[in-house]
Amino acid sequence: MAKLYFKYGAMNSSKSAQALITKFNYEEQGMAVWLIKPAADTRYGREEITSRVGLSQKADVIEESTDILERFRDREREFFDVIIADESQFFTPAQIEQLREIVDLYHVPVICFGLRTDFQTHLFPGSARLLELADSISEIKTICACGNKAIVNARLDDDGNVITEGAQVVLGGNDRYVAMCHSCWKKAIARGKEGR
Amino acid sequence: MAKLYFKYGAMNSSKSAQALITKFNYEEQGMAVWLIKPAADTRYGREEITSRVGLSQKADVIEESTDILERFRDREREFFDVIIADESQFFTPAQIEQLREIVDLYHVPVICFGLRTDFQTHLFPGSARLLELADSISEIKTICACGNKAIVNARLDDDGNVITEGAQVVLGGNDRYVAMCHSCWKKAIARGKEGR
Amino acid sequence: MAKLYFKYGAMNSSKSAQALITKFNYEEQGMAVWLIKPAADTRYGREEITSRVGLSQKADVIEESTDILERFRDREREFFDVIIADESQFFTPAQIEQLREIVDLYHVPVICFGLRTDFQTHLFPGSARLLELADSISEIKTICACGNKAIVNARLDDDGNVITEGAQVVLGGNDRYVAMCHSCWKKAIARGKEGR
């Protein structure tokens, strides 16, 4: 049975590297991979999936208005055996449903990498729909500076303070993100509120 | 590190049995378990966690208005080493945050069993917050009648047709639920719409 | 694809309960389960799979000389859709290979529950072959009295001291087993050697 996979991880957990390695493994077995990413992700130039560990590949950029099922059925299906997506939290819920349909109708595996939650510990619309519809949910783990597993994507201002207010996505912003365990994140917020 | 666990599964995947077995294992090592469930679950009598496989135990019923952190801090903390919750999808988001705080502040493991999604493949408020805040997310698997893994909780009417409209929770209703894979669920809906 | 599963766990991790619950779930979907156990396991009477949590079922007892593939092909195949085995560490390596063949030739899932290691942290012959041939290896977790995960099956004498010498399997013996984390096990051995 082909499956819809959601492989979620915190910031800097090597999700893009995992996407590119998975592509490499499929290709080595002679399969053709449709590598995609949502247009909302504009880091590193629009058409690249780039991992800080030192890997990079060109990907097909999916606009918010694209019907992925239609596009796959009418065009990509001829060429590809498997779909790998990075930054999947930025797909619309409708696009996740289209990926689900591709799995069910064409028996093509769809492997989505992405963030689970934003800087306020809320699901992104795309990750929420993936958590609802995926056949397989697994975590790409990374660690907090304390050594425990990191699960929160903390947004930091220029002074390194944790920010808890603001828009879910800040395009072109200067904010930095750090993966933290929940306990360290709460402590960092408390320190900020006490004026440090 | 104590963790917040979310062990999700479809209808009839033996979540309650797993909750009771986990309690048994902890108790055998000399630890005391606070077994809880939300008041919204009224099956089998309010105060029981019952598995169709043949296991049953009395649980503490948590009202929607209860602050679980407060109650744990002020009363249960003296007695219990670990918290096990069934039907966790019916906790409020605020209550999930209280369970998260118990893990962080008192280093007590909290193990939540529950449904991932409702009959329309949408997250319950409690399961959404658990998927956002849990340190560990794992699936209690069960199978569809076709042999594949089941992930959808199909609601059936008296004639066995899949229903896709209605309230998320129907208290005292006669509807039945069947766990299905996504593909069989879509086919069942399509059959219903064609008048079978 | 049907798979060969090995679900291993330490003593008292509820392996038998998991086997019986898995059987229940398959049967509820209308599938027939061939429930088997090796003759070497003589606890609770030869023909029962019994969990201390309060579940019990009659199982087919497989003698050491039985060719499981032959028996399945010639007789059981007519009746059963899935095979569930308890105490799988006591199957011979040849029998594990026969179960592997059943998966490959008849596309019947085989789900083996069993111990990973003996009281000296060495694999049983059956679990070694399962760890070599299984498509899916997963752990049924339980805890040490210290709260960490237990992985060692400590054998205790009448005075509660950890024993590290002796036969792998002691039939009819009075020894007790306790699941421990590796660190607590080493400490318990050291204490014993110091004459405590």
Added chain:
Amino acid sequence: MAKLYFKYGAMNSSKSAQALITKFNYEEQGMAVWLIKPAADTRYGREEITSRVGLSQKADVIEESTDILERFRDREREFFDVIIADESQFFTPAQIEQLREIVDLYHVPVICFGLRTDFQTHLFPGSARLLELADSISEIKTICACGNKAIVNARLDDDGNVITEGAQVVLGGNDRYVAMCHSCWKKAIARGKEGR
């Protein structure tokens, strides 16, 4: 609790890439990683861990006679917070026990990547001891050319026929390895025996 991890995978499942990415993630959190490999692995030059996906790092080469616990205690402990090992199947059982001791005594996580089995589906001595002593066992998955998960490391001769006789490790040999699912591997052997 620090843990001993065994992350096993078939040939070409990107184990070395995973080892290097894990190192990257730890270092990004300010931790120092002792990257090691057994001397028996002589591919790509003795001192490199290299992944075909395009990553490479220098590693500390551990001779078969080295007591890793002694070396860690006397020298490396000052510098390193975590140990990451590649090609761990080539460590001796005694060396795996030394890594286990490092976890227990110094609370330093040890993450071992390696093959599960050889070309005849038998455990390597190092992987057997890891499967006995690891706190956490997980699979780095890859696929067979048929699309199913690969679990067997098939050795091929110059004509591409599957070989099932020979030494476990052939140093400097020309044999190639291909990861296959068990069913395809058996079929390939059968084809070879039929003179195809």
